[in-house]
Amino acid sequence: MFTGFFVILLCKDYLATNVSTFFLSHCTEGGKVEGKSKSLGSGRSMDIFLGIPFADAPGTFEKPRPHRGWDGILQATDYKPRCLQLNLVMTDTIGSTDCLYLNIWVPHGSSVSAGLPVMVWIYGGGFLVGGSMGANFLDNYLYSGQEIADRGNVIVVTVGYRVGTLGFLSSGDSGLPGNYGLWDQQAAIAWVHRNIRSFGGDPGNITIFGESAGGASVSFQTLTPHNKGIIRRAISQSGVALCPWGINKNPRKFAEEVAQKVNCPTDNRMAACLKMADPGALTLAGTISLSGSPDNPIVFNLILSPVIDGDFLPEDPSHLFHNAAEIDYIAGVNDMDGHIFTALDVPSINSDLISTPIDDVRRLLGAYTKEKGTVGLNNAYSTYTSNWGSNPSQETIKKTIVGVGTDYIFLVPTQAALYLHADHATTGRTYSYLFSEPNRMGGLITPYPSWMGADHADDLQYVFGKPFTTPLGYWPSHRRVSGAMISYWTNFAKTGDPNNGGSSVPVNWPTFTRSAPKFLEIHSDMDNNYVQQKMRMPYVNFWTRILPSLPTVVSE
Structure with missing residues (x-):
């Protein structure tokens, strides 16, 4: 239960000696804010602010604008709607165009906090969906x-940003340059930098973290020149700027399809017409196909994504890592991240009763290596079947398909980003991880076979401490891995070293370098054997060295 209210009323610091005094710190740049204070017992409490605007309601296909501010006291006690987006079955829209808000959690002990590290969360959802509050179960967001x-004694901020058509449609030129969702994120990070001291945070120690499209967004935010000096550290979970779905290199084609659906011309009048179109109609026009096959993998349908616009992203992300030279960086993936996609491309992998033909492996690899033709496919197939033997089991075939998807969509690009970060780093440190805690539904219900590892997004519940919030739904082993992840993440936010920061960890996590590409496998039963190196090196080598060296026979 919430036990009290407090107001940020004073425009100069007032540090109370006891948290029962609810008047703290500064006004925000927009005005005064009232939030909620929650007693946590043992002399600790949490100040919670929900729905603080960091920018004005954005214009259609325009960059975010500063908020005009407010008179009186803003009631920051409820989440705001997520940004306008498609519903899960893509038949209607949910959310609002007025959605650029953030939420803040500030922990306190016996005295009011000051100078705390700040962690800013960027949600995932394929750049199509998502919200700063996430899914909700019985008011447990x-x-x-x-x-x-x-647990980590840090300030946590979650931010909203535009998704789907309104966030990422681009004509490929100055008429509709795109990346509006990335500009929203950047505006939120900049707002935190300017205002977080009023909430007891250290504006010089901001860590951004995110998962999937949020992990890629974190990567983009470290690479853009527009965040120079603002971000101290960053964590990308299951997504980096180099992922094959991270950049749309031919955005014009989809922009013209959207234009036709909303009765706009596709010539030089297109951008002006689209800016005048109904936001709901634009959002509905941005539907994508969620049906895949081994020959046409679903990942290729994720085309509402960032673009190289010459501004937020001046050039290809692989050439921008010098901008992250002073940023400490953690990046990693789940060991079966690709399952969520390959199960749509090859549904039989989820069934013990339905055989998966060996040819499905070839077909999927053929789609991923299409531009290199038969030579590329043959090289890929020999790489992934080298340890099969003469009569591979069905489990081997199914797990190979998941491995192919995991490598191509997530793991190999993440490793490539880690190498580039380490190569360009000056003061920034680099850390790599593989999350392998098995999916809790493995073997119990479809679509989770008995051999399942960690599927895409399985890490979220542990990072956000759900085994502690809803203990009846988890085992002690789940609380161990959740406690460890929170300790690593918050230690890193404090010091740039996941091993040091006041929270004990089960295993020392070494840095990642090109000469010693070490990583930590994160699991509920970690010991020193979980520190390894050269993550899936034969496959990383294939995708980053062997395949690119082959002649291109089909242009993208």
Whole structure:
């Protein structure tokens, strides 16, 4: 239960000696703010602010604008709607165009906090969907920052940003340059930098973290020149700027399809017409196909994504890592991240009763290596079947397909980003991980076979402490891995070293370098054997060295 209210009323610091005094710190740049204070017992409490605007309601296909501010006291006690987006079955829209808000959790002990590290969360959802509060079960929101803030003694901020057509449609030129969702994120990070001291945070120690499209967004935010000096550290979970779905290199084609659906011309009048179109109609026009096959993998349908616009991203992300030279960086993936996609491309992998033909492996690899033709396919197939033997089991075939998808969509690009970060780093440190805690539904219900590892997004519940928030739904082993992840993440936010920061960890996590590409496998039963190196090196080598060296026979 919430036990009290407090107001940020004073425009100069007032540090109370006891948290029962609810008047703290500064006004924000927009005005005064009232939030909620929650007692956590043992002399600790949590100040929670929900729905603070960091920018004005954005114009259609325009960069975010500063908020005009407000008179009186803003009631920051409820989440705001997520940004306008498609519903899960893509038949209607949910959310609002007025959606650029953020939420803040501030922990306190016996005295009011000051100078705390700040962790800013960027949600995932394929750049199509998502919200700063996340999924909700009995008022338990997935992205509640309370457990991280309390256990790690850090401030947690979650931010909203535009997704789908309104966030990422681009004509490929100055008429509709795109990347509006990335500009929203950048505006939120800049707002935190300017205002977080009023909430007890250290503006010089901001860590951004995110998962999937949020992980890629974190990567983009470290690479753009527009965040120079603002971000101190960053964590990318299951997504980096180099992922094959991270950049749309031919955005014009889809922009013209959207234009036709909303009765706009596709000539030089297109951008002006689209800016005048109904936001709901534009959002509905941005539907993508969720049906895949081994020959046409679903990942290729994720085309509402960032673009190289010459501004936020001046050039290809692989050439921008010098901008992250002073940023400490953690990046990693789940060991079966690709399952969520390959199960749509090859549904038989989820069934013990239905055989998966060996040819499906060839077909999927053929699609991923299409531009290199038969030579590329043959090289890929020999790489992935080298340890099969003469009569591979069905489990081997199915797991190979998941491995192919995991490598291509997530793991190899993440490793490539880690190498580039380490190569360009000056003061920035680099850390690599593989999350392998098995999916909790493995072997119990479809679509989770008995051999399942960690599927895409399985890490979220542990990072946000759900085994502690809803203990009846988890085993002690789940609380161990959740506690460890929160300790690593918040230690890193404090010091740039996941091993040091006041929270004990089960295993020392070494840095990643090109000469010693070490990584930590994160699991509930970690010991020193979980520190390894050269993650899936034969496959990383294939995708980053062997395949690119082959002649291109089909242009993208």
